[in-house]
Structure formats: structure tokens, C-alpha cells
Amino acid sequence: GQSLEQPSEVTAVEGAIVQINCTYQTSGFYGLSWYQQHDGGAPTFLSYNALDGLEETGRFSSFLSRSDSYGYLLLQELQMKDSASYFCAIYTGGFKTIFGAGTRLFVKA
């Protein structure tokens, strides 16, 4: 079967760095994606890692280790507007993207 595990909640203070981990089990794997979703809003694509290593996009970075079936999203210089849910998702090819249950990030002043 296919499954993803990520923490349900993370709390951090403004200006800090936070890491959201994601472990997965799947029989087919092309890459790991991250999406951000504010309350009542649409999920928006943040990043996609097909190869091992770190990808950086501004304040956000995403990491993948295929051998460990593990990835993380790193958010730096946290801002209040970063308070949202963050979903990791595995792309297994074709139409198939499997989503985790999401991590709710609370940023405190």
C-alpha cells in the first residue's frame, strides 16, 4: 500500500526556522511534493523533489532522501502569514498523487 506520515501540528515563533518531516511508503515513486493551504483556501504548490538533495526557493527549502523514504520542508524567517497547513504528497506516476494528512503550522508573535 501507500502511506505518508507527517506531524499533525507544529508551533514556532516569528523569525524562527521550522522543519516539517514526511516519511512515506509506496510501491512506486517518482517524487515528493509540498503544498501549502490556508484555512478555507486552495492548496498551492510549493516544491517538488525527484532526486535526492535540497531544493531552495526563497525562504522555503525541500529535501528528499529516496533511500530513507523521507523528506522535509524547511521554512526560514517565519512570518505570520506562513500559518497554514502543509501537505506532503508523493507522485507515483500518471494521474496519481497521494497526499498526507497535513501539518498545521502555527506561527506565534
Place this chain on the structure above:
Amino acid sequence: EADIYQTPRYLVIGTGKKITLECSQTMGHDKMYWYQQDPGMELHLIHYSYGVNSTEKGDLSSESTVSRIRTEHFPLTLESARPSHTSQYLCASSGDSQEKLFFGSGTQLSVL
């Protein structure tokens, strides 16, 4: 501006009613999807389409149906709504990079 639109944003209806949730995209994407999401939970794929006249059921069983008569339009229909259909329905599309999904703002459906 290229985008993906869903209407209505919120819908409250009584049991037994027929409803259609609209989804349109102006990005020229061939592939479109419907996901269902309950509060605090993961997204589950209920329908997808590779192009005009192509529709398939996703992993999560759903009593809804979809059609794809035009590339830009992918409506979802419930013939007889029930309280168990209460959920958020998210439409998405993707281009050549199928791993990158573009989502609409969703329709929050409440069936009384």
C-alpha cells in the same frame, strides 16, 4: 490571467437534491481532477480526466459523476445529495508536469 475557477464557493442544500459543482480552467491543461477533503484530513482523488471525453474514477469511491465535453470545463454532479456527501470538493488541473497540480478555491458542500 490563467487560473482555475470553482463555483459555487459554498453550497447548502437539502437531502435528495441534484447539484452540479462547476470547475473551469484557463491554463490550457489537458488533465483535470476532482479531490474530496474533509477538515484536517488528506485530499482523496475521486475523478480525473486526461482530456475531452476521457473520465475515470479515482481511488476514493464516490457517487458523483463527471463529464469533460470541453477542455476547459470539468463539472461534477451529484444526482441525489445526502448528508454523507458533506465535504470540501477541490478541482485541480495539471499540464505536462503532472506532478504539479493547480487547485481551485474549492466548493464547501453541506447537505442537510
